[in-house]
Amino acid sequence: xxxxxxxxxxxxxxxxxxxxxxxxxxxxxxxxxxxxxxxxxxxxxxxxxxxxxxxxxxxxxxxxxxxxxxxxxxxxxxxxxxxxxxxxxxxxxxxxxxxxxxxxxxxxxxxxxxxxxxxxxxxxxxxxxxxxxxxxxxxxxxxxxxxxxxxxxxxxxxxxxxxxxxxxxxxxxxxxxxxxxxxxxxxxxxxxxxxxxx
Numbered sequence: 001x002x003x004x005x006x007x008x009x010x011x012x013x014x015x016x017x018x019x020x021x022x023x024x025x026x027x028x029x030x031x032x033x034x035x036x037x038x039x040x041x042x043x044x045x046x047x048x049x050x051x052x053x054x055x056x057x058x059x060x061x062x063x064x065x066x067x068x069x070x071x072x073x074x075x076x077x078x079x080x081x082x083x084x085x086x087x088x089x090x091x092x093x094x095x096x097x098x099x100x101x102x103x104x105x106x107x108x109x110x111x112x113x114x115x116x117x118x119x120x121x122x123x124x125x126x127x128x129x130x131x132x133x134x135x136x137x138x139x140x141x142x143x144x145x146x147x148x149x150x151x152x153x154x155x156x157x158x159x160x161x162x163x164x165x166x167x168x169x170x171x172x173x174x175x176x177x178x179x180x181x182x183x184x185x186x187x188x189x190x191x192x193x194x195x196x197x198x
Contacts (some may be wrong), residue, residue: 001036001081002160003108005096007089007117010042011126012049015036018102018127021051025149026100027057027080029156036080040089040095047084054082097158097166098114100152102127107135107143114170120125133177142171168197 007172008019012193019039026037041050051061051073059075059082066074070091073084085092099117101107104127106118121132128144136143146152159166 002031002056003095003097004035004037004156005092005099005101006037006117007099007101007106008039008041009103009106009127012046014122014126015046015122016049016053017122019050020057021122021149022100022102022152023057023082025120025146025152026156027077028150028153029112029160030153031157031160034081036081036083037100038083038085038088038092041084041086042089042090044086045071047086048071050084062075098156099142100156102132104131106137108127108139111139111142111170112174114167114174115151116151116159116169118146118159119143120146122151140175142169144173 006019006026007020008022009015015090017065026035029035034179041047051086055073057077062076063073064074070085071083072086075082077082089106089109093115096110096115099107099115101109101110101117101119101124107119111117119127119136121127121134124131132143132145136145144155148154
């Protein structure tokens with residue numbers, strides 16, 4: 001299986017709209033190998049609505065889970081697997097070859113790990129075209145903006161076929177985000193500053 005990470009955001013109902021839009025686009029991807037799409041959701045409360053979307057798009061539940069990998073649900077349609085897990089982003093992010101992402105911070109974290117992403121902006125309010133454009137610019141183009149589901153599929157196809165391009169874009173993104181530990185360094189600087197002022 002080739003591996004995608006789908007990030008639909010956390011704000012509902014926008015996250016559900018993003019999930020459906022991205023999944024429709026993923027189904028248009030032409031690839032010689034089957035696809036496994038990892039969907040790390042931030043809350044199990046999203047499960048019911050996500051299940052309804054999957055059923056509506058013709059996916060079938062397999063009634064399996066793989067606890068040691070954090071996979072709570074597995075859905076299938078032809079050669080396409082959808083793997084649902086809750087609070088699994090940090091575990092799964094390293095497995096992705098390409099991200100399909102309509103999210104803010106999570107997309108930036110994924111890019112920081114060297115995973116190139118493609119977004120398909122919606123109406124917002126959180127993730128819209130203007131936000132996506134700013135995000136892509138700040139990340140040095142490590143997130144490519146697609147204007148239609150078909151365009152997203154073509155971008156992902158290209159990235160899956162082009163290991164060198166994936167690596168080049170991934171390095172650009174990880175350079176823009178910087179090395180791990182930035183949050184800790186900022187917190188330490190603030191703490192030092194406050195302690196000197198008291």
